[in-house]
Amino acid sequence: xxxxxxxxxxxxTVRKENVIRMPLGLLGFEEIKQYVLLSSPExxxxxxxxxxxxxxxxxxxxxxxxLEADYSPELSDDDVSFLxxxxxxxxxxxxxxxxxxxxxxxxxxxxxxxxxxxxxxAKQVIPMNAAQFSLRHPVPLSA
Amino acid sequence: xxxxxxxxxECIVIDxxxxxxxxxxxxxxxxLGIEAPLNVPVHRQEIYEEIQRSNKEALTQGRxxxxxxxxxxxxxxxxxxxKTE
Numbered sequence: 001x002x003x004x005x006x007x008x009x010x011x012x013t014v015r016k017e018n019v020i021r022m023p024l025g026l027l028g029f030e031e032i033k034q035y036v037l038l039s040s041p042e043x044x045x046x047x048x049x050x051x052x053x054x055x056x057x058x059x060x061x062x063x064x065x066x067l068e069a070d071y072s073p074e075l076s077d078d079d080v081s082f083l084x085x086x087x088x089x090x091x092x093x094x095x096x097x098x099x100x101x102x103x104x105x106x107x108x109x110x111x112x113x114x115x116x117x118x119x120x121x122a123k124q125v126i127p128m129n130a131a132q133f134s135l136r137h138p139v140p141l142s143a
Numbered sequence: 144x145x146x147x148x149x150x151x152x153e154c155i156v157i158d159x160x161x162x163x164x165x166x167x168x169x170x171x172x173x174x175l176g177i178e179a180p181l182n183v184p185v186h187r188q189e190i191y192e193e194i195q196r197s198n199k200e201a202l203t204q205g206r207x208x209x210x211x212x213x214x215x216x217x218x219x220x221x222x223x224x225x226k227t228e
Contacts, residue, residue, distance in 0.1 A: 096197070108194065126186055135193050141210045
């Protein structure tokens with residue numbers, strides 16, 4: 001089965017196996033359970049986590065390791081089993097970016113999204129060591 | 144909701160494995176010590192609300208212009224497309 005999603009500029013065909021399922025949704029968006037992750041060379045290193053059923057609404061996300069090479073959120077056993085992770089390599093971690101207009105850009109390191117890249121099931125987790133991460137970690141910008 | 148009265152240094156045990164101890168009371172602040180197995184997440188309630196608010200603020204319509212970000216890790220060299228003769 002194929003589903004069609006689009007952005008302003010383009011139509012994309014999203015294969016069913018590329019749909020990210022978030023059974024619990026994102027915090028504050030619990031009812032939205034399906035997303036697609038879109039990338040384009042001009043947006044690199046950012047990616048778009050786009051609502052499957054509402055292509056006009058997305059979250060800007062980024063791999064945290066682009067910003068903090070030693071970022072290491074510790075997942076609870078419950079989250080590991082919820083996501084069916086058998087090894088750290090199964091997990092893809094992305095973090096939500098907020099554009100504050102003229103006031104800069106920040107990334108939420110406190111509540112990462114962890115995706116099982118084999119099953120495409122994802123969850124926004126609060127790591128065991130969340131207290132050491134910032135909700136609004138500044139994203140350094142090139143001049 | 145179960146409401147219990149505790150004095151300083153008294154504890155509550157939850158599920159036989161989680162111990163909540165009243166460590167100190169300073170004015171209207173109560174300091175609690177929590178002993179829980181390593182696999183039990185313990186978070187302030189505010190953290191859920193903070194992340195919820197942050198997500199709502201981050202929701203984006205359409206495709207705004209993105210800032211340029213310097214990379215810490217150099218991007219891996221791009222693979223050349225295979226040449227076709």
